[in-house]
Amino acid sequence: AQSVTQLGSHVSVSEGALVLLRCNYSSSVPPYLFWYVQYPNQGLQLLLKYTSAATLVKGINGFEAEFKKSETSFHLTKPSAHMSDAAEYFCAVSGKLTFGTGTRLQVTL
Amino acid sequence: EAQVTQNPRYLITVTGKKLTVTCSQNMNHEYMSWYRQDPGLGLRQIYYSMNVEVTDKGDVPEGYKVSRKEKRNFPLILESPSPNQTSLYFCASSHRDSRNYGYTFGSGTRLTVV
Numbered sequence: 001a002q003s004v005t006q007l008g009s010h011v012s013v014s015e016g017a018l019v020l021l022r023c024n025y026s027s028s029v030p031p032y033l034f035w036y037v038q039y040p041n042q043g044l045q046l047l048l049k050y051t052s053a054a055t056l057v058k059g060i061n062g063f064e065a066e067f068k069k070s071e072t073s074f075h076l077t078k079p080s081a082h083m084s085d086a087a088e089y090f091c092a093v094s095g096k097l098t099f100g101t102g103t104r105l106q107v108t109l
Numbered sequence: 110e111a112q113v114t115q116n117p118r119y120l121i122t123v124t125g126k127k128l129t130v131t132c133s134q135n136m137n138h139e140y141m142s143w144y145r146q147d148p149g150l151g152l153r154q155i156y157y158s159m160n161v162e163v164t165d166k167g168d169v170p171e172g173y174k175v176s177r178k179e180k181r182n183f184p185l186i187l188e189s190p191s192p193n194q195t196s197l198y199f200c201a202s203s204h205r206d207s208r209n210y211g212y213t214f215g216s217g218t219r220l221t222v223v
Contacts, residue, residue, distance in 0.1 A: 006151075009149065034211060036214075042216065042217075043215055043216040043217050044152075044199065044201075044214040045214075046211050049211050090151060096154065096157070096167075097142070097154070097201070097212055098154075099144075099151045100151055101149060101150060101151040
């Protein structure tokens with residue numbers, strides 16, 4: 001069985017500060033991992049994905065994530081938060097695409 | 110434009126009145142799936158389909174039906190909706206090897222059952 005755990009349902013950062021959203025996974029096979037972003041009143045948009053090619057994955061809008069097998073983690077980071085990053089972020093593990101419960105990112109001035 | 114189209118975007122209905130939410134994709138994807146999104150629970154899979162005439166239950170299938178008669182369409186049917194099915198629903202599709210390609214999501218259908 002596969003699962004993901006997202007630590008922190010709400011994260012608040014100041015504009016310009018580091019963004020760190022945590023995701024830990026459980027999988028009986030080598031995982032394929034995804035981060036999706038959901039802006040208010042919109043669907044899910046793929047932010048980035050890990051498919052075993054490289055452990056550091058770069059995505060859209062300046063986000064990146066690092067796959068750490070020893071820690072079973074796939075945390076999402078961005079060096080400098082922008083107001084437009086305020087959204088809900090979901091980590092997911094494939095093949096059936098199982099989602100975490102989401103982290104709502106708030107960015108303050 | 111490659112997309113997954115859901116209709117309607119918003120729906121308010123009464124308990125017990127059958128309804129169908131349509132989903133269509135124009136990418137020739139083999140795999141299609143329905144999710145519901147609820148606060149604090151993330152997205153949970155309702156049903157999925159690996160190809161035409163091949164469907165299977167996800168994690169929360171009770172109270173829902175699906176069909177896959179054509180490759181592009183995957184409607185979600187609520188035969189007798191109840192208030193606990195009030196939720197935000199998403200349809201998604203991908204190529205067979207979804208692990209490499211990822212999934213494309215529709216814009217969502219917000220359903221309220223009163």
